[in-house]
Amino acid sequence: MIPSPAPQTQPRDFASYFPPTSGYLSACTGGLPPLETVRAGHAFYDDWSKGALDARAIGAAAERVRGLYAGLAGVPASRVALGSQVSQLVSVVATGVPDGGEVLCPTGDFASLTHPFEQLAARGVTVRYAPAASLAEAITPATSLVAFSLVQSATGEVADHAAIVEGAAAVGAQTCVDLTQSLGWLPVGAADFDYTVCHAYKWLCSPRGTAFLTVREGLDDTLTPLAAGWCSADDVWSSCYAGNTPLSAGTGRFDLSPLWPLIAGTEEALKLFASLDARAVHDHAVALANSARQVLGLPAGNSAIVTWPDPEGADLATMQAAGLVASGRAGNARVSFHLWNTPDDVELLARALGR
Structure with missing residues (x-):
């Protein structure tokens, strides 16, 4: 285990580090960029367009x-x-x-x-x-x-x-x-x-x-x-x-x-x-995942990724039709929870699946 760094001053919720989003349950497919990452990407292309790369x-x-x-x-x-x-x-x-x-x-x-x-x-x-x-x-x-x-x-x-x-x-x-x-x-x-x-x-x-x-x-x-x-x-x-x-x-x-x-x-x-308390990030993600498992009638787990059998892709299609971003792998429906997610995302999942 990596020891958690000394606790840092953190906002009321981790989502403030990211552009506003709702219903993105797919960190396991691709993470969302923090605000500073978005700014850095724009700055690179601005410098490149001006011939100012170093x-x-x-x-x-x-x-x-x-x-x-x-x-x-x-x-x-x-x-x-x-x-x-x-x-x-x-x-x-x-x-x-x-x-x-x-x-x-x-x-x-x-x-x-x-x-x-x-x-x-x-x-x-x-x-x-x-x-x-x-x-x-x-x-x-x-x-x-x-x-x-x-x-x-x-x-x-x-x-x-x-x-x-x-x-x-x-x-x-x-x-x-x-x-x-x-x-x-x-x-x-x-x-x-x-x-x-x-x-x-x-x-x-x-x-x-x-x-x-x-x-x-x-x-x-x-x-x-x-x-x-x-x-x-x-x-x-x-x-x-x-x-x-x-x-x-x-x-x-x-x-x-x-x-x-x-x-x-x-x-x-x-x-x-590097600035965050790694244990706090873990607890945030797994707590949301376990809230989703409760909604889905699944036992609590130790992972930020939640999967359940969906061989025909019906639940995945239902989530996508409701505007959620989720994924399907190996006959499973798959959602995941990370820094930008909040209890509101679990509620959106429950509504989409009628649970």
């Missing part, structure tokens, strides 16, 4: 983003790489799986996490699946890596990560954890895992296209920087051309060139999360 300043902002994410994930900045897609970063982790090894994943986990490992068959690597709820028990001495989402996209199920880490350590296996559906509402970071990946556009409310990889100290040299480029060095401006292309001493060797239009907005979003 590449070095954008690079400095990217380093601040690295530091902010490191703080949220509970690891040193030297352990963080910046990318743009989870699957690309998982592909780097996949280079460290030994020939003939086994990767264990939850049944039905998100493809961006599992798909890169399935491409290793030519090296004799197998991917085995087990239910998320019993993943720790499914680990065997043949397991090289356990790769799982901390929170399952299709169901909202929260993994028993402590038991999985213990089970992996007992057989000498490593762990790779996708924090995309958790970091931002669930105060569990990267320090307990060998590798983590996270895209910031969901619960961290950043523009889509900024993702992060963390690598435990001592494991950088076991991975291959498949997409190494000019930003893979510690001094990027002296490493632009062939003949002097050193790798960063740390996890920055796996960096991709940052997507310039997104950096300032991502920085503002991560600054917001």
Whole structure:
């Protein structure tokens, strides 16, 4: 667990950080931008249109983003790489799986996490699946890596990560954890895992296209920087051309060139999360989710994501017709609750479904 930061002065409700909205129940699909992120995006395009972009300043902002994410994930900045897609970063982790090894994943986990490992068959690597709820028990001495989402996209199920880490350590296996559906509402970071990946556009409310990889100290040299480029060095401006292309001493060797239009907005979003009490954010989101579960006749849970069977999509269609933004995954209807949501959103859900 990441210890909650010292409580900060906060508004009466978290929604004041965001443009006014109502009935948006889909952080698990894509977060909403904080007001400061919107302003930063406009400022970027204003500067670009005037020919006033400063590449070095954008690079400095990217380093601040690295530091902010490191703080949220509970690891040193030297352990963080910046990318743009989870699957690309998982592909780097996949280079460290030994020939003939086994990767264990939850049944039905998100493809961006599992798909890169399935491409290793030519090296004799197998991917085995087990239910998320019993993943720790499914680990065997043949397991090289356990790769799982901390929170399952299709169901909202929260993994028993402590038991999985213990089970992996007992057989000498490593762990790779996708924090995309958790970091931002669930105060569990990267320090307990060998590798983590996270895209910031969901619960961290950043523009889509900024993702992060963390690598435990001592494991950088076991991975291959498949997409190494000019930003893979510690001094990027002296490493632009062939003949002097050193790798960063740390996890920055796996960096991709940052997507310039997104950096300032991502920085503002991560600054917001760094200023908040992580436990208060968690309690706010889960309390609203449990209010929705009560409306739906479901037992209380520990996730900010609420799902229920909707194989024909009837409930999803009803919610959408009522103006709610929700989603459907794997035969389930899916809603979620985050900083901008209030009890009014639960009431809108109840009215839409006639509960």
